Amino acid sequence: MGTALITGGTSGIGLTFAETLAARGHDLCLVARDQTRLDEVAERLRALGVEVETMTADLAERSDLARVEDRLRDRQRPIEILVNNAGFGVPQKFSTGDLDVEQRMLDVLVTAVMRLTHAVVPTMVERGTGAIINVSSVASWITGGTYSASKSWVTVFSESLSIELAGTGVNVVAVCPGFTHTQFHQRAGMDMEALPAWMWLDAQEVVDTALRDARRGRPVSVAGAQYKVLSLAAQYLPRPLVRAVGARRPGGQVRAR
Numbered sequence: 001m002g003t004a005l006i007t008g009g010t011s012g013i014g015l016t017f018a019e020t021l022a023a024r025g026h027d028l029c030l031v032a033r034d035q036t037r038l039d040e041v042a043e044r045l046r047a048l049g050v051e052v053e054t055m056t057a058d059l060a061e062r063s064d065l066a067r068v069e070d071r072l073r074d075r076q077r078p079i080e081i082l083v084n085n086a087g088f089g090v091p092q093k094f095s096t097g098d099l100d101v102e103q104r105m106l107d108v109l110v111t112a113v114m115r116l117t118h119a120v121v122p123t124m125v126e127r128g129t130g131a132i133i134n135v136s137s138v139a140s141w142i143t144g145g146t147y148s149a150s151k152s153w154v155t156v157f158s159e160s161l162s163i164e165l166a167g168t169g170v171n172v173v174a175v176c177p178g179f180t181h182t183q184f185h186q187r188a189g190m191d192m193e194a195l196p197a198w199m200w201l202d203a204q205e206v207v208d209t210a211l212r213d214a215r216r217g218r219p220v221s222v223a224g225a226q227y228k229v230l231s232l233a234a235q236y237l238p239r240p241l242v243r244a245v246g247a248r249r250p251g252g253q254v255r256a257r
Contacts, residue, residue, distance in 0.1 A: 001024065001025040001026045001027070001080075002026060002027070002078065002079070002080025002081065002129075003026065003027040003028065003029060003051075003053075003077065003078070003079055003080055003081075004017070004018075004021045004026045004027070004028055004029070004079070004080060004081035004082075004083060005028075005029040005030075005031065005068075005071065005072060005079045005081070005082050005083070005120075006018050006021075006028065006029070006030055006031065006083040006085060007031045007032070007059060007068070007083065007084055007085050007086035007112070007116070008031070008032060008085040008086030008087065009028070009030035009031060009032060009041070009083070009085065010030060010032040010034065010037045010038055010040075010041045011032075011037070012085075012180070012203060013085055013135060013177065013180060013203050013206055013207065014032075014083065014085035014086070014135075015041065015203075016203040016204055016206070016207045017083050017085060017133075017207050017210075018030060018041065018045060019045065020204070020207050020208070020211065021081065021211075022045045022048045022050045022052075023048060025049075025050065026050065026080070026081065027050050027051040027052070027053075028042075028045060028050060028051070028052045028053065029052075029053040029054075029055065029071065029079070030042060030052060030053070030054050030055070031054075031055045031057050031059075031068055031086070032054075032056070032057075032086075033056065033057065033058050034056075035054070035056045038054040038055075038056060039054065042054050055067065055068060055071065059086050059107070059108045059112040060104045060107040060108050060112075065111075065112055065115060065116075068116060068119075069115055069116060069118075069119040070119075072116060072119040072120040072123075073119050073120070073122075073123065075123055075126075078123055078124075078127065079120055079123070079124075079130075080124075080129065080130055080131070081130070081131045081132075081133065082116065082117065082120050082130075082131070082132045082133065083133045083135070084112070084113045084116055084117065084132070084133070084134045084135060084154075085133075085135040086108055086112065087105075087108055087109050087135065088105060088108065089105070089147050090102065090105055090147070093145070094145055094146055102146050105146065105147065105150065106146065106150055109147075109150040109151065109153075109154065110150050110153050110154070113134055113154055113157070114157070117132055117134070117157075117161065117172075120132065121161075121165070121170065124168075124169075124170045125165070125168045125169075125170055127169075128168065128169035128170075129169045129170070130169070130170045130171075131170070131171045131172075131173070131214045131215075132158075132161070132170065132171070132172045132173070133173055133175055133210055133211075133214055134154050134157070134158045134172070134173070134174050134175065135154075135175045135177070135210075136151045136154040136155045136158065136174040136175060136176045137151040137176055137177060137178075138176050138177065138178045138222065138227055138230065138231050138234070139151050140152040140154065140155040140174075140176060141155075141176075141231060141234035141235050142234050151176075154174060155174040155176060155220065157174075158172050158173060158174035158219060158220070159174060159219045159220065162217075162219035163219075171214050171215070171217045172219065173210065173213050173214045173218060173219060173220065173221050174219065174220050174221070175206065175209075175210040175213075175221045176220060176221065176222050176227075176231065177201055177206045177222075177223060177227070178201055178223075178224060178226070178227040178230070179201065180201045180202070180203050180206055201223055201224050201227070205223045205224065206223045208223075209221055209222075209223035210223070
């Protein structure tokens with residue numbers, strides 16, 4: 001089994017990717033900002049009999065991002081699976097919010113995904129094998145502020161790259177989860193108590209579906225029957241209707257994950 005590099009691999013969907021891939025025999029390179037948390041997770045996963053490398057990095061900082069890019073280019077220690085999972089949301093309206101916070105979100109959700117993917121593609125293509133899993137969101141199909149806009153970029157980028165790399169042995173998939181039981185919304189300061197139970201997904205379901213779809217070469221992965229239906233509706237309903245629904249949401253940005 002090859003090595004998987006996972007950004008944001010110490011919590012939520014990223015941690016579930018790490019646990020699942022380690023259980024399947026993959027060595028890991030975990031990237032996150034909290035070294036203490038990285039050490040705790042790495043120690044636990046090593047008990048599964050795999051090697052776990054850790055990298056402390058803030059992907060909004062270009063120097064930190066460059067170190068992760070260098071790791072992905074290392075032909076002596078090739079990465080078989082790249083999971084671009086790191087991300088966060090901001091509970092503010094764009095027109096009245098902090099622009100620096102918006103920029104930081106785009107740096108992590110868009111710039112880091114682009115640069116890390118670009119760093120790993122050449123070595124994967126040379127070997128004729130590899131998978132790039134970009135965690136996007138069902139929010140990429142609706143009007144939910146800059147979060148939705150950035151996730152729309154991730155989804156379209158992944159679809160485009162999957163076409164470009166067809167026949168190379170490298171599969172690219174955009175994973176588009178809906179509301180998922182993680183610490184994501186709590187960290188963003190969002191009150192999710194009013195959300196009905198049927199709209200919640202389990203992180204393991206999201207990861208299992210993503211890995212299966214990646215193996216099958218599918219460019220987009222959506223877990224849960226409810227989100228498959230909602231995603232189709234969001235993509236094919238008239239855009240004025242989609243915008244009208246988006247306009248009725250509470251203040252702040254939609255962050256389904």
